[in-house]
Amino acid sequence: MKGVVVLGSTGNIGVQTLDVIARNPERFVVSGLSCGANIDLLLEQCRLFRPEVVCVAKGVAGESLEALRRLVPTVLSGPEGLLDLARLDASILVVAITGVAALEPLYESMRPGLVVALANKESIVAAGAHVMARARERGATVVPVDSEHSAVFQCIRAASPAEVSRIILTASGGPFAGRTRPELARVTVEEALCHPNWRMGPKIAVDSATLMNKGLEVIEASHLFGVAYGSIVVTLHRESIVHSMVEFADGAVLAQMGLPDMRLPIQYALTYPERIPGPVRRYDPWRERSLSFAMPDTGSFPLLRLAYEAGEAGGALPAVMSAANEVAVREFLAGRIGFLDIAEIVESVLAGAPVLGSSCIREILEADAYGRAAAFAQAARIAREGVQ
Ligand code: MG
Numbered sequence: 001m002k003g004v005v006v007l008g009s010t011g012n013i014g015v016q017t018l019d020v021i022a023r024n025p026e027r028f029v030v031s032g033l034s035c036g037a038n039i040d041l042l043l044e045q046c047r048l049f050r051p052e053v054v055c056v057a058k059g060v061a062g063e064s065l066e067a068l069r070r071l072v073p074t075v076l077s078g079p080e081g082l083l084d085l086a087r088l089d090a091s092i093l094v095v096a097i098t099g100v101a102a103l104e105p106l107y108e109s110m111r112p113g114l115v116v117a118l119a120n121k122e123s124i125v126a127a128g129a130h131v132m133a134r135a136r137e138r139g140a141t142v143v144p145v146d147s148e149h150s151a152v153f154q155c156i157r158a159a160s161p162a163e164v165s166r167i168i169l170t171a172s173g174g175p176f177a178g179r180t181r182p183e184l185a186r187v188t189v190e191e192a193l194c195h196p197n198w199r200m201g202p203k204i205a206v207d208s209a210t211l212m213n214k215g216l217e218v219i220e221a222s223h224l225f226g227v228a229y230g231s232i233v234v235t236l237h238r239e240s241i242v243h244s245m246v247e248f249a250d251g252a253v254l255a256q257m258g259l260p261d262m263r264l265p266i267q268y269a270l271t272y273p274e275r276i277p278g279p280v281r282r283y284d285p286w287r288e289r290s291l292s293f294a295m296p297d298t299g300s301f302p303l304l305r306l307a308y309e310a311g312e313a314g315g316a317l318p319a320v321m322s323a324a325n326e327v328a329v330r331e332f333l334a335g336r337i338g339f340l341d342i343a344e345i346v347e348s349v350l351a352g353a354p355v356l357g358s359s360c361i362r363e364i365l366e367a368d369a370y371g372r373a374a375a376f377a378q379a380a381r382i383a384r385e386g387v388q
Contacts, residue, residue: 003031003090004270005053007082007105008097009045010038012201013119013145013262017094018045020267023279028270031090034082034097039064046071053088055081057101083108092270094145095120098203099326100319100368103127107361112139117269119145121220122326126319127364128223142224143269147198148217149224150265151243151256156225159248167227168245168253169217170237171296172197174208177236181300187339189332197240197260206329210342211296215307216325219318222311229312234304236294241283258283303343306350316356316367323371324349331379341382349374 004021008014014033021028030049035042037058046054046068054068055076068075076084079101086093086105093109094117095102102120107130109116116135118124124131135142144150148169156164175194176184192209193202200208207213218232243265245255258264261280268275298305303325310317328342337345349371356370357363 001026002028002092002270004028004092004094005032005085005088005090006030006094006096007034007086007102008036008095008119009033010035010041011096011098012199013096013266014094015041016262017096017117017266017270018049020263020270020278022048024270024276027276028092032085032088034085036097039068043067043071053085055085057082079104087111091115092117094266094269095123096145098122098201100126100323100365103131103361103365107131107134110134110138110140114138114140115269115272116140116142117145117266118142119266121146121216122322124223125216125219125322126368127358127361128219128318130361130364132223141272143272144220144224145262145265145269146217146220147260147262147265148244149221150268152221152225152246154256154268155244155246155254158246158254161226163249164225164227164246165231165249166247167221167225167232168247169214169221169232169234170240170242170244170293171211171214171234172208172240173236173238173296174205174211174213176209177238177297179300181340184300185338185340189335192332192339196238198262202333203326203329206332206342207325209339210303211298211301212303212307212325212342212346214296215304215311216322218304218307219311229308234296236296237292239288239291241288241291301343303346306343306347310350314358316358316364317350317353319358319364319367320353320356320371320374321346321350323368324375327372327375328379331376331383336383337379338382341379345375345378345382348378 030051032053034055053074086109092115096119100122103123240260242255247253310321324346328345331337356367
Protein backbone atom coordinates (compact mmCIF):
# COMPACT_ATOMS: atom_id res chain seq x y z
CA MET A 1 0.00 0.00 0.00
CA LYS A 2 1.45 3.35 -1.04
CA GLY A 3 0.40 6.56 0.66
CA VAL A 4 -0.26 9.42 -1.76
CA VAL A 5 -0.42 13.16 -1.05
CA VAL A 6 -2.08 15.26 -3.76
CA LEU A 7 -1.33 18.98 -3.79
CA GLY A 8 -4.11 20.59 -5.82
CA SER A 9 -6.62 17.74 -5.61
CA THR A 10 -9.59 19.79 -6.84
CA GLY A 11 -7.94 20.89 -10.09
CA ASN A 12 -8.14 18.99 -13.36
CA ILE A 13 -5.02 16.83 -12.77
CA GLY A 14 -5.90 16.34 -9.09
CA VAL A 15 -9.38 15.04 -9.93
CA GLN A 16 -7.98 12.65 -12.55
CA THR A 17 -5.31 11.47 -10.06
CA LEU A 18 -8.04 10.57 -7.55
CA ASP A 19 -9.87 8.73 -10.34
CA VAL A 20 -6.76 6.57 -10.93
CA ILE A 21 -6.37 6.00 -7.17
CA ALA A 22 -10.05 5.05 -6.76
CA ARG A 23 -9.60 2.36 -9.43
CA ASN A 24 -6.64 0.83 -7.54
CA PRO A 25 -7.68 0.72 -3.87
CA GLU A 26 -5.42 -2.30 -3.23
CA ARG A 27 -2.36 -0.24 -4.21
CA PHE A 28 -2.92 3.31 -3.02
CA VAL A 29 -4.27 5.13 0.01
CA VAL A 30 -4.79 8.90 0.09
CA SER A 31 -2.78 10.40 2.97
CA GLY A 32 -3.29 14.09 2.26
CA LEU A 33 -5.09 16.51 -0.05
CA SER A 34 -4.96 20.24 -0.68
CA CYS A 35 -7.15 22.69 -2.54
CA GLY A 36 -7.11 26.36 -3.46
CA ALA A 37 -10.64 27.66 -2.93
CA ASN A 38 -12.90 24.79 -4.04
CA ILE A 39 -13.69 23.59 -0.53
CA ASP A 40 -16.97 21.90 -1.50
CA LEU A 41 -15.18 19.51 -3.85
CA LEU A 42 -12.45 18.96 -1.23
CA LEU A 43 -15.13 17.99 1.29
CA GLU A 44 -16.60 15.52 -1.18
CA GLN A 45 -13.14 14.04 -1.84
CA CYS A 46 -12.50 13.73 1.90
CA ARG A 47 -15.74 11.78 2.37
CA LEU A 48 -14.59 9.31 -0.29
CA PHE A 49 -10.87 9.02 0.46
CA ARG A 50 -10.62 9.83 4.20
CA PRO A 51 -7.20 11.52 4.23
CA GLU A 52 -5.40 12.14 7.54
CA VAL A 53 -4.41 15.71 6.62
CA VAL A 54 -5.80 18.39 4.33
CA CYS A 55 -4.69 21.91 3.54
CA VAL A 56 -6.84 24.77 2.33
CA ALA A 57 -4.68 27.35 0.58
CA LYS A 58 -7.08 30.26 0.68
CA GLY A 59 -9.28 31.50 3.49
CA VAL A 60 -12.62 29.72 3.77
CA ALA A 61 -15.92 30.48 5.47
CA GLY A 62 -16.39 29.09 9.00
CA GLU A 63 -19.11 26.59 8.14
CA SER A 64 -17.13 24.72 5.46
CA LEU A 65 -14.07 24.68 7.68
CA GLU A 66 -16.11 23.17 10.53
CA ALA A 67 -17.44 20.43 8.23
CA LEU A 68 -13.87 19.68 7.15
CA ARG A 69 -12.67 19.58 10.78
CA ARG A 70 -15.35 17.04 11.71
CA LEU A 71 -14.16 14.78 8.87
CA VAL A 72 -10.37 15.12 8.79
CA PRO A 73 -8.04 14.79 11.84
CA THR A 74 -5.65 17.58 10.75
CA VAL A 75 -6.75 20.65 8.79
CA LEU A 76 -3.94 22.99 7.73
CA SER A 77 -4.09 26.27 5.84
CA GLY A 78 -2.04 28.77 3.89
CA PRO A 79 1.47 28.43 2.40
CA GLU A 80 2.90 27.08 5.70
CA GLY A 81 0.24 24.40 5.82
CA LEU A 82 1.05 23.42 2.24
CA LEU A 83 4.73 23.01 3.20
CA ASP A 84 3.77 20.75 6.10
CA LEU A 85 1.52 18.70 3.85
CA ALA A 86 4.30 18.28 1.25
CA ARG A 87 6.61 17.00 4.01
CA LEU A 88 4.03 14.45 5.22
CA ASP A 89 5.40 10.91 5.39
CA ALA A 90 3.98 9.32 2.21
CA SER A 91 5.44 7.32 -0.70
CA ILE A 92 4.21 9.57 -3.50
CA LEU A 93 3.69 13.32 -3.71
CA VAL A 94 1.56 14.50 -6.64
CA VAL A 95 2.27 18.16 -7.36
CA ALA A 96 -0.78 19.34 -9.30
CA ILE A 97 -0.96 22.99 -8.26
CA THR A 98 -0.73 25.57 -11.03
CA GLY A 99 1.94 28.24 -11.00
CA VAL A 100 5.05 29.03 -8.99
CA ALA A 101 3.09 28.48 -5.74
CA ALA A 102 4.22 24.85 -6.07
CA LEU A 103 7.93 25.70 -5.92
CA GLU A 104 8.59 25.80 -2.17
CA PRO A 105 6.44 22.75 -1.30
CA LEU A 106 8.12 20.83 -4.14
CA TYR A 107 11.62 21.84 -3.06
CA GLU A 108 10.99 21.18 0.63
CA SER A 109 9.34 17.80 0.03
CA MET A 110 12.47 16.07 -1.33
CA ARG A 111 13.53 13.11 0.82
CA PRO A 112 14.98 9.61 0.27
CA GLY A 113 12.70 7.24 -1.61
CA LEU A 114 9.98 9.81 -2.33
CA VAL A 115 8.43 9.70 -5.81
CA VAL A 116 7.36 13.16 -6.93
CA ALA A 117 4.70 12.90 -9.63
CA LEU A 118 5.21 16.34 -11.11
CA ALA A 119 2.36 17.99 -12.99
CA ASN A 120 3.44 21.58 -12.26
CA LYS A 121 5.73 23.06 -14.88
CA GLU A 122 6.18 26.63 -13.63
CA SER A 123 8.32 25.49 -10.68
CA ILE A 124 10.69 23.57 -12.96
CA VAL A 125 10.80 26.45 -15.45
CA ALA A 126 11.66 28.94 -12.70
CA ALA A 127 14.05 26.79 -10.66
CA GLY A 128 14.69 23.55 -12.54
CA ALA A 129 18.41 23.39 -11.72
CA HIS A 130 17.75 23.81 -7.98
CA VAL A 131 14.84 21.37 -7.89
CA MET A 132 16.64 18.62 -9.82
CA ALA A 133 19.85 19.05 -7.77
CA ARG A 134 17.83 18.84 -4.56
CA ALA A 135 16.09 15.67 -5.76
CA ARG A 136 19.48 14.07 -6.56
CA GLU A 137 21.03 15.13 -3.22
CA ARG A 138 18.07 13.91 -1.19
CA GLY A 139 17.45 10.69 -3.15
CA ALA A 140 13.96 11.55 -4.43
CA THR A 141 12.73 10.56 -7.91
CA VAL A 142 10.92 13.11 -10.08
CA VAL A 143 8.51 11.42 -12.51
CA PRO A 144 6.88 13.84 -14.94
CA VAL A 145 3.10 13.82 -15.36
CA ASP A 146 3.03 16.34 -18.22
CA SER A 147 2.07 14.10 -21.17
CA GLU A 148 5.02 15.11 -23.37
CA HIS A 149 7.58 14.64 -20.60
CA SER A 150 6.01 11.39 -19.51
CA ALA A 151 6.39 10.25 -23.13
CA VAL A 152 10.07 11.28 -23.19
CA PHE A 153 10.60 9.71 -19.75
CA GLN A 154 9.16 6.42 -21.04
CA CYS A 155 11.17 6.45 -24.32
CA ILE A 156 14.46 7.63 -22.87
CA ARG A 157 14.77 4.50 -20.72
CA ALA A 158 15.70 2.59 -23.89
CA ALA A 159 19.29 3.91 -23.86
CA SER A 160 21.87 5.68 -21.71
CA PRO A 161 21.78 9.51 -21.43
CA ALA A 162 24.91 9.88 -23.61
CA GLU A 163 23.12 8.07 -26.44
CA VAL A 164 20.24 10.59 -26.62
CA SER A 165 20.67 13.00 -29.54
CA ARG A 166 17.34 14.89 -29.67
CA ILE A 167 14.07 15.32 -27.85
CA ILE A 168 11.13 15.95 -30.17
CA LEU A 169 8.19 17.48 -28.28
CA THR A 170 4.82 17.36 -29.98
CA ALA A 171 2.39 20.29 -29.78
CA SER A 172 -1.30 20.07 -30.57
CA GLY A 173 -1.19 23.77 -31.46
CA GLY A 174 -4.22 24.51 -29.27
CA PRO A 175 -7.51 25.96 -30.54
CA PHE A 176 -5.93 28.66 -32.73
CA ALA A 177 -3.32 26.78 -34.80
CA GLY A 178 -3.24 28.14 -38.36
CA ARG A 179 -4.72 31.53 -37.44
CA THR A 180 -3.11 34.82 -38.43
CA ARG A 181 -2.34 37.69 -36.07
CA PRO A 182 -5.34 39.81 -37.21
CA GLU A 183 -7.58 36.81 -36.50
CA LEU A 184 -5.92 36.22 -33.13
CA ALA A 185 -6.53 39.84 -32.12
CA ARG A 186 -10.28 39.11 -31.99
CA VAL A 187 -10.41 35.76 -30.18
CA THR A 188 -12.39 35.51 -26.94
CA VAL A 189 -11.64 33.93 -23.56
CA GLU A 190 -14.27 31.24 -24.24
CA GLU A 191 -12.59 30.27 -27.52
CA ALA A 192 -9.18 30.16 -25.85
CA LEU A 193 -10.51 27.78 -23.20
CA CYS A 194 -11.79 25.25 -25.76
CA HIS A 195 -8.87 22.91 -26.31
CA PRO A 196 -9.50 20.53 -29.23
CA ASN A 197 -7.95 17.36 -27.72
CA TRP A 198 -7.40 17.65 -23.95
CA ARG A 199 -9.45 18.48 -20.88
CA MET A 200 -7.46 21.10 -18.97
CA GLY A 201 -7.63 23.92 -16.42
CA PRO A 202 -7.88 27.59 -17.54
CA LYS A 203 -4.20 28.59 -17.08
CA ILE A 204 -2.81 25.74 -19.17
CA ALA A 205 -5.62 26.07 -21.73
CA VAL A 206 -4.62 29.68 -22.43
CA ASP A 207 -0.93 28.69 -22.44
CA SER A 208 -1.75 26.04 -25.04
CA ALA A 209 -3.55 28.62 -27.16
CA THR A 210 -0.54 31.01 -27.10
CA LEU A 211 2.03 28.16 -27.45
CA MET A 212 3.60 29.38 -24.20
CA ASN A 213 2.74 25.96 -22.82
CA LYS A 214 5.11 24.41 -25.35
CA GLY A 215 7.76 27.02 -24.54
CA LEU A 216 7.49 26.18 -20.83
CA GLU A 217 7.70 22.50 -21.77
CA VAL A 218 10.93 23.04 -23.73
CA ILE A 219 12.54 24.54 -20.60
CA GLU A 220 10.99 21.81 -18.45
CA ALA A 221 12.44 19.10 -20.76
CA SER A 222 15.89 20.68 -20.65
CA HIS A 223 15.95 20.44 -16.84
CA LEU A 224 14.22 17.08 -16.43
CA PHE A 225 16.41 15.29 -18.98
CA GLY A 226 19.60 17.38 -18.96
CA VAL A 227 19.41 18.07 -22.70
CA ALA A 228 20.64 21.32 -24.32
CA TYR A 229 18.11 23.66 -25.97
CA GLY A 230 19.69 23.09 -29.39
CA SER A 231 18.73 19.42 -29.07
CA ILE A 232 15.05 20.00 -28.22
CA VAL A 233 12.71 20.57 -31.15
CA VAL A 234 8.95 21.13 -31.30
CA THR A 235 6.70 19.71 -33.99
CA LEU A 236 3.06 20.59 -34.50
CA HIS A 237 0.99 17.41 -34.29
CA ARG A 238 -2.73 18.18 -34.39
CA GLU A 239 -3.95 14.68 -33.55
CA SER A 240 -2.28 14.43 -30.09
CA ILE A 241 -1.59 10.72 -30.60
CA VAL A 242 2.21 10.87 -30.53
CA HIS A 243 2.92 12.40 -27.12
CA SER A 244 6.61 13.05 -27.87
CA MET A 245 9.69 11.31 -29.26
CA VAL A 246 13.34 10.70 -28.47
CA GLU A 247 16.02 10.38 -31.15
CA PHE A 248 19.15 8.41 -30.30
CA ALA A 249 22.75 8.62 -31.57
CA ASP A 250 22.20 5.97 -34.26
CA GLY A 251 19.19 7.84 -35.70
CA ALA A 252 16.53 5.58 -34.17
CA VAL A 253 13.45 7.51 -32.99
CA LEU A 254 11.17 6.14 -30.29
CA ALA A 255 7.71 7.63 -29.79
CA GLN A 256 5.16 7.09 -27.05
CA MET A 257 1.67 7.02 -28.53
CA GLY A 258 -1.89 6.62 -27.34
CA LEU A 259 -5.23 8.44 -27.29
CA PRO A 260 -5.05 11.70 -25.32
CA ASP A 261 -6.04 10.91 -21.72
CA MET A 262 -4.07 12.34 -18.81
CA ARG A 263 -4.90 9.33 -16.66
CA LEU A 264 -2.22 7.36 -18.53
CA PRO A 265 0.77 9.59 -17.59
CA ILE A 266 -0.73 10.07 -14.10
CA GLN A 267 -1.05 6.32 -13.57
CA TYR A 268 2.45 5.70 -14.96
CA ALA A 269 3.90 8.20 -12.47
CA LEU A 270 2.02 6.53 -9.60
CA THR A 271 3.02 2.95 -10.54
CA TYR A 272 6.50 3.68 -11.99
CA PRO A 273 8.51 1.61 -12.84
CA GLU A 274 5.61 -0.84 -13.19
CA ARG A 275 2.76 -0.76 -15.69
CA ILE A 276 -0.67 -1.96 -14.65
CA PRO A 277 -4.02 -2.22 -16.50
CA GLY A 278 -5.58 1.22 -16.91
CA PRO A 279 -8.89 2.82 -17.87
CA VAL A 280 -7.81 4.66 -21.03
CA ARG A 281 -9.43 3.93 -24.37
CA ARG A 282 -7.05 1.96 -26.61
CA TYR A 283 -5.35 3.25 -29.74
CA ASP A 284 -6.87 1.57 -32.78
CA PRO A 285 -4.21 1.02 -35.50
CA TRP A 286 -6.93 0.53 -38.13
CA ARG A 287 -8.93 3.68 -37.37
CA GLU A 288 -6.34 6.45 -37.01
CA ARG A 289 -5.96 7.21 -40.69
CA SER A 290 -3.11 9.68 -40.59
CA LEU A 291 -0.73 11.44 -38.25
CA SER A 292 0.51 14.86 -39.35
CA PHE A 293 3.58 16.84 -38.33
CA ALA A 294 4.50 20.44 -39.17
CA MET A 295 6.70 23.37 -38.14
CA PRO A 296 5.06 25.60 -35.49
CA ASP A 297 4.32 29.21 -36.52
CA THR A 298 6.44 31.34 -34.19
CA GLY A 299 5.49 34.48 -36.17
CA SER A 300 1.88 34.32 -35.00
CA PHE A 301 2.81 32.63 -31.72
CA PRO A 302 6.03 34.35 -30.56
CA LEU A 303 5.98 32.97 -26.99
CA LEU A 304 7.51 29.68 -28.12
CA ARG A 305 10.52 31.55 -29.53
CA LEU A 306 10.74 33.80 -26.45
CA ALA A 307 10.78 30.74 -24.17
CA TYR A 308 13.71 29.26 -26.09
CA GLU A 309 15.56 32.59 -25.74
CA ALA A 310 14.83 32.86 -22.01
CA GLY A 311 15.81 29.23 -21.48
CA GLU A 312 19.10 29.65 -23.34
CA ALA A 313 19.88 32.88 -21.45
CA GLY A 314 19.10 31.03 -18.21
CA GLY A 315 19.64 32.63 -14.79
CA ALA A 316 16.50 34.30 -13.50
CA LEU A 317 14.98 35.00 -16.93
CA PRO A 318 12.81 31.85 -17.16
CA ALA A 319 11.36 32.72 -13.73
CA VAL A 320 10.67 36.30 -14.83
CA MET A 321 9.08 35.08 -18.07
CA SER A 322 6.87 32.50 -16.41
CA ALA A 323 5.72 34.99 -13.75
CA ALA A 324 4.94 37.66 -16.35
CA ASN A 325 2.99 35.06 -18.30
CA GLU A 326 1.01 33.97 -15.23
CA VAL A 327 -0.09 37.58 -14.64
CA ALA A 328 -0.82 38.21 -18.33
CA VAL A 329 -2.94 35.04 -18.56
CA ARG A 330 -4.86 36.03 -15.43
CA GLU A 331 -5.53 39.49 -16.89
CA PHE A 332 -6.67 37.95 -20.18
CA LEU A 333 -9.00 35.53 -18.36
CA ALA A 334 -10.44 38.49 -16.44
CA GLY A 335 -11.19 40.21 -19.75
CA ARG A 336 -8.89 43.16 -19.06
CA ILE A 337 -6.46 42.57 -21.96
CA GLY A 338 -6.65 40.94 -25.40
CA PHE A 339 -5.13 37.64 -26.51
CA LEU A 340 -2.16 39.18 -28.37
CA ASP A 341 -1.38 41.37 -25.36
CA ILE A 342 -0.24 38.27 -23.45
CA ALA A 343 2.81 37.81 -25.70
CA GLU A 344 3.37 41.56 -25.91
CA ILE A 345 3.50 41.84 -22.11
CA VAL A 346 5.84 38.86 -21.68
CA GLU A 347 8.16 40.14 -24.42
CA SER A 348 8.37 43.65 -23.01
CA VAL A 349 8.92 42.42 -19.43
CA LEU A 350 11.75 40.17 -20.63
CA ALA A 351 13.30 42.98 -22.70
CA GLY A 352 13.28 45.35 -19.72
CA ALA A 353 14.40 42.87 -17.06
CA PRO A 354 17.61 43.72 -15.20
CA VAL A 355 20.12 40.99 -14.33
CA LEU A 356 18.64 39.29 -11.25
CA GLY A 357 20.12 36.67 -8.95
CA SER A 358 19.10 33.02 -9.30
CA SER A 359 21.48 31.25 -6.94
CA CYS A 360 18.83 30.03 -4.48
CA ILE A 361 15.05 29.57 -4.20
CA ARG A 362 14.67 32.92 -2.39
CA GLU A 363 16.33 34.76 -5.31
CA ILE A 364 14.21 32.85 -7.81
CA LEU A 365 11.08 33.96 -5.92
CA GLU A 366 12.37 37.56 -5.98
CA ALA A 367 12.78 37.28 -9.77
CA ASP A 368 9.25 35.88 -9.91
CA ALA A 369 7.97 38.87 -7.93
CA TYR A 370 9.79 41.25 -10.29
CA GLY A 371 8.20 39.55 -13.34
CA ARG A 372 4.76 39.75 -11.74
CA ALA A 373 5.00 43.44 -10.84
CA ALA A 374 6.39 44.40 -14.26
CA ALA A 375 3.69 42.41 -16.07
CA PHE A 376 0.97 43.87 -13.87
CA ALA A 377 2.14 47.41 -14.69
CA GLN A 378 2.09 46.61 -18.43
CA ALA A 379 -1.36 45.03 -18.19
CA ALA A 380 -2.71 48.05 -16.30
CA ARG A 381 -1.35 50.37 -19.00
CA ILE A 382 -2.97 48.26 -21.77
CA ALA A 383 -6.28 48.08 -19.88
CA ARG A 384 -6.24 51.89 -19.46
CA GLU A 385 -5.73 52.33 -23.18
CA GLY A 386 -8.78 50.09 -23.73
CA VAL A 387 -9.09 46.44 -24.70
CA GLN A 388 -8.40 46.25 -28.42
MG1 MG B 1 1.94 19.01 -21.86
